[in-house]
Amino acid sequence: MIDYLKKRVKSDSETQESMKVPLSKPAHMNIPFISDKIQKRIEEKIGTEEFNATSKQKNTIKKVHLFDILVERENYTYIELGEVVFDILKEEEKCYFLSERSSSKIHYDIHKKEVYYILEDEIYKDGFLVKERVMERVIPHFFPMQKSNHPYLILPKDEYITLKLYLEDTKEKGQELFSEGQKSLRFSFYNLVESAMHKGASDIHIKYSMNFYHVYFRISGALVNQREYLMDKDEGHDFIHACKVTATKDTKGEFSADEHHLPQDARIVFNSLGVDTRIAITPEGTLSGKQVLVARLLIKKQIDKKTFSFSEWGYGDDFIEVLEDVKNISGKLIYATGKVGSGKSTLLSHLLATLDDDISIITIEDPIEYILNKKNATQHEIFMPQDKTRQITYVDYLKKIKRSDFDVLYIAETRKDKGLMESVVEGAKAGGTIYSTIHIPSCFDTHDTLVQVFGADKKAIASLLYLSVNQVLVKKLCPNCKKEDKDHVNKKNLEERASSLDYIYKNPLDDFLKEDFKTYIADNNGCDICRKKSFGNKKEWGYDGRIPVYEYLRIDPSFATWIYKENCDRYDIELKACTEGKGINKLQTFIRLLKEGKIDATLRQIREI
Template identity: 30%
Template structure:
């Protein structure tokens, strides 16, 4: 732990407070960026290291797992010169990767792009990145307020965590800026009442939010060792007990695959990851409901009427396509409370 602290430029004499840092190095010709989190526990200190590679910068939007019609909806949203695009989901669900993929498309010498993040995940050439520093009073809110004085065209806010950040981001989207950000909600529709719970009036949310993308990351089956089997009646009965929402979308008799493990995938049965998505376009029918202060249930009904595909439904499609396994689908999705 001492060596890790030194490499991450953390205090080696601090053992009772959490610390966060980063270690950058080159391994096997690849630039690696390791995020270090150290937490004091009763038996000493616990270290978690998150590995990021420069390969993440080369991600293309079309490689993330979005369907063609969903890509069109996303393209329509980021092609507008103002408004807000939100990526929502739990930590580690690929939200930042989705937003960076959009930034890469929009990045050019003609546009002024600035991000404010904690931490800065990737360094995009030509993009101004701001790292949050609470010790220097550089928060999302103060950083965002300063960015607006820099005549930006596009702003990415790492996360909308509080009412002040939400208010500034909404006003920025309303006054001619394209704002990209993330929220921690389980599904796309819930992002709307979440913003309103932060004190943003319904008419402002309706006027600014153009798109909400909810997502999860699922591991892809290894093509070298995945094994096909047929869903039997017994399998379906068991699935109905533990995940009736998944079982309802299957008839039984489908040929799907499960993980095995080989040398190619280091025995895990999986190689690579892909996104499971819920793409919620804010069209005129949704804007009217938001402005009227309609309940989440009514928003959800209208979104479904408009053709919203849920994360679990997208997951079942990818399950049947042989891309992921049923155990993985169960792991990364959760029933609605």
């Protein structure tokens, strides 16, 4: 059959005329990989801009079928593509040639009336043609294709012949099938970071699934698939290795780019972008057998009290008043608590920026996230040298700066390092105000955590802990397109989840459910403003960034005495604080923001608090 096709091509002047592709250029740069009708049908559905982006990506990920790209970019499923192909094949009279990656794993239906040819895709080795096979009277059955990872390559007859001749020509000349450009990465980690910063992302995730590496940006708390950075498994492996090699320049300690079996932390600094990326690499021991890379973007920004407003961020007047009181205390502990990415460091750093200029501030951070635009602020960053014996830890810094005559000391994170908690308590007893963070879900659990987890003295913590804050970030409604909740969706969701909310003090929720308050929900179609800010993520349409839902506990001497003498848990502390005006819980803040029309009560929003 191949010989017949080759002879026909050589004797058919019309077919020869239709070969517009010079044989000296790579096939992937010149040959359409689907018929014109299939292309038109797909383009009509997903739009010209998205189709062009998909085609461009196909040309760069050269060994991957266009159908794979369409599926991975979430434009189609394999079943939907199969239906498109079958519909068009029924209309066509000429033959089609279909190629797939592993014919032994694909099922076929025999169709006697029409003839299609399958060119096996695994015909190259080191860029050269090494084998060929043609099957007659075969039509593909697409339904087993779902998640099979063995896509088809559909070629009209003349394009198949052109490809066949090109492969023969390549083999004879001893040239490599693909260009040198394929061997290099299409984009760098720098490009990813730059794009993530432009989109306001806090983290970059590179994950492996089903023969592909997917890139996600965490934007406004949600992971958003960046389809333009889709990589096949080989390119993804090379990309992560290249990141690790780059990281060796900024990462100290025992980090190795060639280590594939142990989890590693790394660091890459881009001074031109003003960002420090902290990277966690999961080893090949994952279920997929591939590595996973997660990078936190720490954008160093200069801040002072003139560049922001706690009120504009969504904090209530009562809490702002508490923050003002903090400026006038000494010899106390101030803790911001919450999960990763909840804005703990952001809150404390900006609180430091509001302190008076005559207050001496020292910080110990890993890394420095915000640059305090204050002449009396000295910021230290944890240093990890190549030689572990020269490593400087939080405890080492604390010991060295005891006599530094500081008024305020900011320790970016309270850790279980030996001697750290003792040094913190000692510093507060000496008259300094200590700011720090821990990862717990409630501010009312701060006392027990410091005692039971970090080994602090119960009596000392009871007397020294002055303020504990906890917060989460939830989606803020777009003020331009939010709409009234006439169907009471917010109330229904809260009623459904009321019993599962982990709070002892629920009076504001009970009042809200009994009365008829006017609330708002997001318009899923969004508006020009919020759609532009979403960078293509439809889940963010109708929203405008995030807003803190916070709780706090302010401890006075009588409250401290009660904590020390009573065997109380977090729920006891929460109930007493909320009923006596010593604090509020996140549920109270959530209800307030809901009444103010700043948030909605979707099930996901409720789950966050």
